[in-house]
Amino acid sequence: MEWEILLENVLNALAAGITIGCIYGLMCVGLSxxxxxxxxxxxxxxxxxxxxxxxxxxxxxxxxxxxxLGPEVAPFAGAILAGPIVFAVGWLLHRWIVARVSGxxxxxxxxxxxxxxxxxxxxxxxxLQNGGLILFGSMPRAVRxxxxxxxxMVETGIGDATIFLNKARVISGxxxxxxxxxxxxxxxxTRLGKALRxxxxxxxxxxxxxxxxxxxxxxxxxLGSGITAVAGGLVASxxxxxxxxxxxxxxxxxxxxxxxxMGSLLGAFWGxxxxxxxxxxxxxxxxxxxxxAAIFVVFLxxxxxxxxxxxxxxxxxx
Amino acid sequence: xxDIEDFSVAYGxxxxxxGVSLSVGEGQLVAIVGPNGAGKSTLFKAISxxxxxxxxxxxxxxxxxxxxxxxxxPHLGIAHxxxxxxxxxxxxxRENIEMGAYTEAGRARFAQTLERIHELFPILYERAGQLAGxxxxxxxxxxxxxxxxxxxxxxxxxxxxxxxxAPAVADMIFERISQIHRxxxxxxxxxxxxxxxxxxxxxxxxxxxxxxxxxDGPFQTLINDDRVRRAYLGLGD
Numbered sequence: 001m002e003w004e005i006l007l008e009n010v011l012n013a014l015a016a017g018i019t020i021g022c023i024y025g026l027m028c029v030g031l032s033x034x035x036x037x038x039x040x041x042x043x044x045x046x047x048x049x050x051x052x053x054x055x056x057x058x059x060x061x062x063x064x065x066x067x068x069l070g071p072e073v074a075p076f077a078g079a080i081l082a083g084p085i086v087f088a089v090g091w092l093l094h095r096w097i098v099a100r101v102s103g104x105x106x107x108x109x110x111x112x113x114x115x116x117x118x119x120x121x122x123x124x125x126x127x128l129q130n131g132g133l134i135l136f137g138s139m140p141r142a143v144r145x146x147x148x149x150x151x152x153m154v155e156t157g158i159g160d161a162t163i164f165l166n167k168a169r170v171i172s173g174x175x176x177x178x179x180x181x182x183x184x185x186x187x188x189x190t191r192l193g194k195a196l197r198x199x200x201x202x203x204x205x206x207x208x209x210x211x212x213x214x215x216x217x218x219x220x221x222x223l224g225s226g227i228t229a230v231a232g233g234l235v236a237s238x239x240x241x242x243x244x245x246x247x248x249x250x251x252x253x254x255x256x257x258x259x260x261x262m263g264s265l266l267g268a269f270w271g272x273x274x275x276x277x278x279x280x281x282x283x284x285x286x287x288x289x290x291x292x293a294a295i296f297v298v299f300l301x302x303x304x305x306x307x308x309x310x311x312x313x314x315x316x317x318x
Numbered sequence: 319x320x321d322i323e324d325f326s327v328a329y330g331x332x333x334x335x336x337g338v339s340l341s342v343g344e345g346q347l348v349a350i351v352g353p354n355g356a357g358k359s360t361l362f363k364a365i366s367x368x369x370x371x372x373x374x375x376x377x378x379x380x381x382x383x384x385x386x387x388x389x390x391x392p393h394l395g396i397a398h399x400x401x402x403x404x405x406x407x408x409x410x411x412r413e414n415i416e417m418g419a420y421t422e423a424g425r426a427r428f429a430q431t432l433e434r435i436h437e438l439f440p441i442l443y444e445r446a447g448q449l450a451g452x453x454x455x456x457x458x459x460x461x462x463x464x465x466x467x468x469x470x471x472x473x474x475x476x477x478x479x480x481x482x483x484a485p486a487v488a489d490m491i492f493e494r495i496s497q498i499h500r501x502x503x504x505x506x507x508x509x510x511x512x513x514x515x516x517x518x519x520x521x522x523x524x525x526x527x528x529x530x531x532x533x534d535g536p537f538q539t540l541i542n543d544d545r546v547r548r549a550y551l552g553l554g555d
Contacts, residue, residue, distance in 0.1 A: 006442055043497065061527060098357070155425045161331065191420075194409065194413050194416060194417060195420065196411075196414075197406070197408065197409060198406045198409060198417045200408075201406040201408045202366060202404055202406055202407075203405060203411060204404065205400060205404040205405070206406075207366070207367075207368065207388050208366055208387050208392060208397075208398040208400060208404075209417050209418060209421075209465070209469070210390070210391070210392030210393050210420045210421050210469070211389060211417070211420055212387075213387040213389065215389075228322070267512070297520075
């Protein structure tokens with residue numbers, strides 16, 4: 001029957017939207033963490049995602065360090081391990097470059113250092129993209145797993161309508177949720193997390209408490225880099241990529257973060273989830289080339305109707 | 319305990335402090351009074367390392383403080399309760415106090431200091447789970463002082479604790495400061511515009527005007543000085 005096919009299509013788009021949305025949510029959380037704590041808009045976030053994808057690729061496929069785990073487990077272990085690897089990259093990027101245009105030294109300056117930050121993070125983005133081209137080559141890569149071409153089938157009980165859950169995406173989505181929960185716990189419950197929030201809230205007062213604000217920023221930048229990199233590693237399990245993949249995803253990340261409200265972590269996750277949803281649902285009615293256009297229509301609607309974001313507080317931190 | 323000698327600070331060529339010398343002894347309550355813009359807050363910021371010096375020295379127990387990075391200074395026992403309170407608005411009351419106890423000493427003694435804080439300011443116990451930004455001005459001031467106490471400091475620096483508070487609330491804050499000084503024997507450096515109250519509390523006072531110390535001495539000397547009586551206390555000859 002017609003409506004059963006329609007129902008099946010809608011349900012499958014919803015399921016795909018949720019799983020992909022969780023991964024988008026994770027990458028948005030990384031960007032949001034850096035903005036929320038450092039007030040730095042990081043234009044290189046998409047390229048840190050790319051580094052995460054290549055880290056997973058080298059660990060699992062090229063060097064096969066994780067091959068012993070088998071093709072079902074290795075891609076996801078690789079994605080998680082991409083986190084600490086890119087955490088270290090983020091740490092060094094901050095130590096050598098970003099710290100020079102951010103932190104306590106710029107809090108008091110007229111533009112809060114935003115011009116410098118814009119130029120520097122754009123520069124890092126270009127260096128990572130082209131450096132990636134030299135090191136990794138332009139050939140599209142993928143982290144192959146048999147799970148990306150198999151699905152769990154869920155009978156809906158309504159006629160013959162069945163939901164196909166792509167195994168790679170479901171596991172990726174669950175891993176993303178796990179990482180977000182762990183980060184949330186870190187920020188809310190641990191001494192380090194509270195110190196990071198205090199440094200974000202009032203850098204001067206945090207210094208009076210004995211919190212090293214520049215170090216807090218370094219941790220935040222590294223954590224944000226690592227988290228987006230895990231999302232990159234997860235993307236790599238179902239999508240082929242090149243060193244320029246960051247350009248596609250940075251758009252999704254910015255849309256998601258603004259959607260959820262700048263600086264709100266859970267908001268960023270919901271924002272990313274919403275983007276995933278819109279993208280997949282729009283696939284039902286629009287040709288694939290227009291999926292990103294659909295994202296922007298929703299994005300513009302929200303900016304017009306609710307400029308503080310879905311979860312943002314408009315008056316928070318002038 | 320704290321010795322400041324011939325200390326000068328400038329903002330872009332403009333002298334904010336020139337040749338300030340001041341000392342705070344163990345267990346003393348020292349007050350710095352003076353009009354707006356005299357450099358009182360600048361002095362505190364310099365002690366905390368937020369403002370760089372031009373010349374002079376600051377020593378804590380004989381140790382050169384200026385060579386210690388700002389974020390390490392609280393760990394040496396200096397607690398700065400800043401002007402305008404500066405509580406962490408997006409953190410809860412309890413989390414603010416925990417951040418006060420970020421120092422090693424504060425963490426080691428957290429249970430006792432928390433009990434003492436709740437004894438001094440019971441309202442903070444009632445509001446423990448509330449975001450600090452939702453507190454009233456008086457409550458935020460109490461929280462700022464509590465946060466300072468939580469670091470288990472050796473020297474508590476209070477910058478204008480009565481600023482912007484209703485008279486009754488300000489009186490209560492002064493009462494608590496006096497109590498902390500008397501009962502806990504804490505060394506306190508207090509900056510105040512409410513000169514009468516500040517001088518009444520202190521063992522020793524300094525009058526700071528346009529970046530210079532124009533007068534200093536024990537409480538009786540200051541309170542009986544004609545200039546202080548006329549300019550700050552509103553008393554005639």
